[in-house]
Amino acid sequence: MKYSFRRNALQFIPPLASFGALILIWELLVRWLAVSPVILPAPTRVFQEFVKRSDEILFHSAITMFEAFAGLVTGVAFAMVCSFLILEFTTFRRAIYPLIMAKQVVPTIVFAPILLVWFGYGMSSKVVISATICFFPIVVNALHGLNSLQPEVIELAQSLGSSRWKILWRLRVPHSLPSIFAALKPTVGLAMIGAVVGEFIGGNYGLGYMIIESLRFINLAGMFAATVALMILGMLFFGMVELLGILLLGWYRKALRISEVV
């Protein structure tokens, strides 16, 4: 027990060391070369800014986190419903696929100003932008997962008189969870992008707004402080998805680990 704890603790040394080294080099370079804080503030300065404006940062972080989270949830929910419909109804697939593709070939950010006009300068427009970005990767991966179930499993279910609904819920959906989770991880980053881009374009809250606001005063320390906050948020968000994955996909991880060993 003690031994394994020590080994676990040791695992954290390389990432901490690399992170520490990066900050140290940054700090030393800024001091030795006497770089102007307008161009590149030293980490200590960023830290000071972070502490000084911590209340403000906490407030903006909460806003951005909410937008990204709501965006991800909404985007995933729409993507799931859409992939079920695409899977079950050929006509729906024919009708909707070109639309999805047409939407996807244009960078979603292009739609951001329009969505801002439609949904206002508040949080709802950011949620919508974020959801729009999250939609596509989830649809693609969900469909891949839903469709890749072994045909014999479906035959088995049909031979026992299972309805399509039951086949979807009891067999296809659990089977597709690993694919969906694989897509969910990069989508967390996309959700953050959606929220921050929305805040860049218009609004008075959020870390994206804080960055733009700092830009007006060419306050790079403020921009870095907001970036650090975004990093922490992103990590937390990512960690939440990872945790959900561990809870839902215990069997899958176990299977992967076994197959690695064998």
Add this chain to the structure above:
Amino acid sequence: MSSGEAAAVLFRGERLSLTFGTGVEQVQALKDLSIELRRGEFTSIVGPSGCGKSTLLRIIAGLIQPLSGRLVPMDETKRRTGLVSLMFQSPVLLPWRTTLGNVVLAADLAGQSREPARIEARARSLLRTVGLSEFINRYPFELSAGMQQRVALARALVLGPELMLLDEPFSALDALTREEMNFELQRLWLQTAATVLFVTHDIGEAIMLSDRVLVMSARPGRIVSEISVPLDRPRAVDSRYDPRFVACHKEVYSALHATSFIGDVPSQRTLSSLLAGD
């Protein structure tokens, strides 16, 4: 248990025909095929690859509709109550369910979740019978191929099926495991009153297990020969050397090879006469 003159017919298909594809790529999978499954009888279908054995099995399971012909099929209500069970070459286990969960799955899919305790008890006893009582809470990837197929066998039996449709269930296993599974299946089947249709391309396996062996020819798929196996039950490893077994084997072999181009008898004769130095 085995067939008798008075055995009632469980399933009958008359002049079944089915084609796949269209135009030049059209393949006649089945043509005017008639088949009868008698209650409590173990019937095997032997045939070359692509002769439509699996297609026939799927028609009987109600998964495919024939284009023409008359079926006295297992109806929807029978399927819903799990009276027809399927088993495939691959075990088809859900990786996120344990051994027990995979056996109980049959009840879930058949919508029989009203008496979970009874089904679970039956699943446990079946798993004990197939020698997996220590693996009840393991996941499929922790089991060997033979064990996985045992789980599939337990699942096929858990609802007490009237008809078992087995599509080459042991052909992916090694020879030893396969033989073991054959006797396992015989033992379990003798305890039930199930009617079995067993698809294989292994003649020995078919004879060892069956009361009746049907030989199918390819393109178009039809039944060309029917051979009754007069061996007593239960059969064991020694049955293989029984003269009646050998006679049946010969009969099935020649019926099978008369229908396929692989066992081209004249060329074999030419070859042996060449070897003999004629």
